[in-house]
Amino acid sequence: MQKGETVAGLGESEVLRRILARLGEARAARVGPGDDCAVLGFTGEAVVTTDTMIEGPDFRLAWHSGYELGWKLAATNLSDIASMGARPVALTVALACPAETPIALLERIAEGLDAACRELAPGCGVVGGDLGRAPVLTAAVTALGDLEGRPAVLRSGARPDDVLAYAGELGLAGSGLSLLFAESADGDLAHSRGLAGIRERNPAALAAQLTPRPPIGLGTAAAGAGATAMMDVSDGLALDASRLARASRCRVLLDSSLLLAGFSRQAGEPVLLEAMLFGGEDHGLLAAFPPGATLPVGFERIGMMAGCEPEDPEPTSSARVLLDGAPLGPRGWDPFAGRAA
Ligand SMILES: [Mg+2]
Structure with missing residues (x-):
């Protein structure tokens, strides 16, 4: 891992500030990150999916850079939304990591999440999440999509x-x-x-x-x-x-x-x-x-x-x-x- 500032050294609110600074807006967000919930506008029924990736069984930091990991987290959830015939609207992301995790790693993950949303599903963005401590890096992403009046494709x-x-x-x-x-x-x-x-x-x-x-x-x-x-x-x-x-x-x-x-x-x-x-x-x-x-x-x-x-x-x-x-x-x-x- 890279040296420098760690998550424990910065504290939760500064870590959050650094991450949020790297995330673009979701078009459908009436209220974005910072409140107890985000508020989203939908035109039709919503579809929702979630996926957890754990360091070890699901990814290796020796293989994935933080940016690549963030990208993959977004891409794999966006494809589940797409496969229902829906347009991706928003992601929420729960990250848990060891206290000694460099902030730079979480910053790169946030950049990868944001880039994948912008390039693969323009208008979709991260609207909220959670931070926690865990023995290994763990990321749970929930994605929401809008069926825009069409029936879901099952x-x-x-x-x-x-x-x-x-x-x-x-x-x-x-x-x-x-x-x-x-x-x-x-x-x-x-x-x-x-x-x-x-x-x-x-x-x-x-x-x-x-x-x-x-x-x-x-x-x-x-x-x-x-x-x-x-x-x-x-x-x-x-x-x-x-x-x-x-x-x-x-x-x-x-x-x-x-x-x-x-x-x-x-x-x-x-x-x-x-x-x-x-x-x-x-x-x-x-x-x-x-x-x-x-x-x-x-x-x-x-x-x-x-x-x-x-x-x-x-x-x-x-x-x-x-x-x-x-x-x-x-x-x-x-x-x-x-x-x-
Ligand atoms: Mg699937």
Whole structure:
């Protein structure tokens, strides 16, 4: 960690002042940070989601700079809002850290949060939060979105013969994670040293892992185009597709030729089919559209939905997703097992 002023040395109100100075406004905030609650204006129903990231299982400060961590915290929550067909409106952020944490780290986290909101979801911003003390850095982000009068796009609405499509990077973040693990088997990669090599050879894969750029604006576009079901892919396409299939009581038929045509080269870097299927953390949007629908620009067709076989109306997860006709299995990231399931 960087030397200099620490959280304990400054005290809560000064820490808060330093953080707030780095946060822009949320357009919908009638009352922003500083009161007991923020006050937000919505035009339709609200959607809300929350996510906790803990140093160790969820991120490593040896890999993520504070800015990158803040960015990722925002991006991963914004993609959940987008996947419901909503427009992100505001975030609240609860940070807990050891007393000796440098204030500079929290300042960089705040800058990353703010930059991701501005670039990925203009108008959205941090409207409140909480600070606390904890043995390791812990961040819990809650995101709110506005459906603007549209119904939410759930996972459960896909129907047989719907087109299955994906928008965003696919497998690139997983490739980045594999590179980080390969460079630091003991988990102790120095941020400046080992990262420099990966950054030189695979800048897009590393950026996808450290500062993902989900296509947030395409969430409302998909809803407008009649998406019947949608989710963001956080745990890998195979596993998340099996969740969408189960919720919709369907099967997903993935087409490897469509996946390879759309995603085998992203940002100038090759991505293997294995990474597209089983790598996680891209936070792109997986959506089903009625047959014949015009897909919003940015979505690529990757397969279709199919009904369940009459003799097997409730297939197991591993039989829910087929690649070129063969069951794929639900491999993906399992946070409790701490490994690819
Ligand atoms: Mg999600």
